[in-house]
Amino acid sequence: MKSSPGPRRDLARRTASLPAHGRELNLSLLLQHLHTQGPMSRAELARASGLTRVTISDLVSELLTRGHVVELGQNAQGRPGKPAIMLDLNRTGLQIIGIDLADSAVMRAAVMDLDGNILTRIQLLTNDETGQQAAAQVIELTTKAIAAATEKIIGIGVGSPGIVSDAGVILTAPNFGWKDFDLHTLLESRFNLPVVVGNDADCAVMGEHTFGSGGSHMMLVKIGRGVGCGSIVSGTPVRGANSASGEIGHVVVGTDQGPECDCGRRGCVESYTAIPALRAALGQQPASGDKEAHRRAVLHGAGERLGIALAPVVSVLDIENLVLAGPAEYIDADVLGAVRETIAARTNTEQRPRFEVQLCEHPDDIVLRGAAVNVLFEQLGVA
Helix, strand or coil: CCCCCCCCCCCCCCCCCCHHHHHHHHHHHHHHHHHHHHHEHHHCCCCCCHHHHHHHHHHHHHEEEEEEEEEEECCCCCCCCCCEEEEEEEEEEEEEEEECCCCCCCCEEEEECCCCCCCEEEEEEECCHHHHHHHHHHHHHHHHHHHCCCCCCEEEEEECCCCEECEEEEECCCCCCCEEEEHHHHHHHCCCCEEEEEEHHHHHHHHHHHHCCCCCCCCEEEEEECCCEEEEEECCCCCCCCCCCCCCCCCCCCCCCEEEECCCCCCCCHHCCCCEEEEEEHHCCCCCCHHHHHHHHHHHHHHHHHHHHHHHHHHHHCCEEEEEEHHHHHHHHHHHHHHHEEEEEEECCCCCCEEEEECCCEEEEECCCHHHHHHHHHHHHHC
């Protein structure tokens, strides 16, 4: 049972806005315009931002010094007169390291540019290691990724299963055996680079929203070592009072007890739908001898249980786009169809005429790219 949130003391903690804060906001504003609109001149930035040309000149000089912006040369197609110098984000001169810990068989890392393009991939095979062994693997993977970078790294983004605080502490991740594990401090002190740690599903929904097909009222379900979902409502990410929004993996579905889960209970969504559970169920010898029918039954059953958990959430949040992301060999049309059918049977679909359920086009990359989005926001103010 949740405890009472208590008084809204967050309002009392607000501090006065300092001039330096305003300057950083203006710097971020310019970077945001360049990120979304592409190359612009100083005059175009002034018109788009509403800032004076003198202020723009000062801010651009600082961004050039920081290496966040580059001059591309003159715009030959500009207005009559002296051609304007075009500016853009330093899209190829700055890089981001993304770390994805969601998969049950492999840890993934990537070196990415500022547009989320993956330049180099690194993988580390795992065998359900937990605790300090798992932490050592994360360090090993990050070390290899940093070594593969070819330009200045502005930060490391990590997507991890479990409940992750705003400070990057893994409050609980049963599949890794982590509890109150400060992954943020571990990596930042080890590599002396800015680090942003988030829940893998929260990262994934940001990646899909920014670089994929996601909309302003969407939910992405990330299926890997565990099962979790990230949500965006009215264009705003949903985190929850305890940073635990979207933790559906340990919601019990049904009253038939079901398989035992890593958390100690029976019948959790993860015990049916997480990749280790699917792999184990598919590996069993079917009584009928029909392996294909057995496969369809297992995947359909997993999708049905997932749909049971998602139906009330979809209805309450009035979601339009539901995206399933997981390994294509498991999360396929059978799972998709079962989720779609179950939600339709358990909710009033007439209230959501545009509601759709779809598979993620690039499930192996979505957490990595979402981790990059988080770094972009924390380091450059680009949302």
